[in-house]
Amino acid sequence: MPLGELLKEGTRWNIRNGATVPIWKDKWLPTSNDNRVITPPQIFDQNSMVTELIDHENHTWRTGLIRQIFNPLQAAEILNIPLGDTNQRDYLVWQASRNGSFTVKSAYHLAQKMERRQLQAYEPGSSKEYDGRWDKIWKSKTQPKIKHLAWCACQDSLPTRANLCRRGLNVDVYCPLCSEDYETQTHIFLDCRVAKEVWAKSPFRLNICERSQRNFEAWFFHLCDAFDDETRGLFITLLWVIWNSRNNWVFEKKRWNILSMINYAVDY
Numbered sequence: 001m002p003l004g005e006l007l008k009e010g011t012r013w014n015i016r017n018g019a020t021v022p023i024w025k026d027k028w029l030p031t032s033n034d035n036r037v038i039t040p041p042q043i044f045d046q047n048s049m050v051t052e053l054i055d056h057e058n059h060t061w062r063t064g065l066i067r068q069i070f071n072p073l074q075a076a077e078i079l080n081i082p083l084g085d086t087n088q089r090d091y092l093v094w095q096a097s098r099n100g101s102f103t104v105k106s107a108y109h110l111a112q113k114m115e116r117r118q119l120q121a122y123e124p125g126s127s128k129e130y131d132g133r134w135d136k137i138w139k140s141k142t143q144p145k146i147k148h149l150a151w152c153a154c155q156d157s158l159p160t161r162a163n164l165c166r167r168g169l170n171v172d173v174y175c176p177l178c179s180e181d182y183e184t185q186t187h188i189f190l191d192c193r194v195a196k197e198v199w200a201k202s203p204f205r206l207n208i209c210e211r212s213q214r215n216f217e218a219w220f221f222h223l224c225d226a227f228d229d230e231t232r233g234l235f236i237t238l239l240w241v242i243w244n245s246r247n248n249w250v251f252e253k254k255r256w257n258i259l260s261m262i263n264y265a266v267d268y
Helices: 003-010 063-069 072-079 104-120 124-129 132-138 144-154 161-166 185-191 193-201 216-224 229-252 258-267
Strands: 011-014 091-094
Touching: 003 011, 003 104, 063 072, 072 161, 132 144, 132 216, 144 216, 144 229, 161 185, 185 193, 185 216, 185 229, 193 229, 193 258, 216 229, 229 258
Parallel strands: none
Antiparallel strands: 011 091
């Protein structure tokens, strides 16, 4: 892994006065994919600096302006960034470690992660060469299209509304089934009240609120470890049913009954 590539991947700006960081060109968002703004430039041009988003007199973000310019997900992310003393200069942090300081060990782990990501860019099956977790999907006793959906879900590559918003599309980011939170992968499969009811009434009798894993991928593989291939097949099929019930509502305005969803998965 070239050193320049590694440093570019591992660093981002920590905002203070925002004077040295271009809004649309540099990495400065702490949680977004690639740490960059994806909302197209408006009001300001693409060379504008982060400093223009800051009320320097009050040391706060210009809330109304930010909500006007950016999509709801990234606006919320920006407004959650603590500014501190806006008289100080922006500085780079090494985000591959918890304290923001560079270490050889963290750089090594980041390089490995980048190499794994490059492998994942190929056909789904190629990831088996370095990570046996994917075997738990491919060996499950269910249809190939259902396995593929589970693989996409674990990659966070399904077209959820949050993902579409991150890619720059102007969409309503709230869950189409419950309207209670942003439609992320974790929400649609776990935290949406429809999903919670499916898991609670399914043969697995899962209380989603009691899970210890925060994100979908960690939860998915944690449970997969406890299942044989056949049980895992039903588990994955329930994911497919939840996703299809979501699509039926979004595109056809048809709602599926919870017990019908579960019976469909069991009998599939």
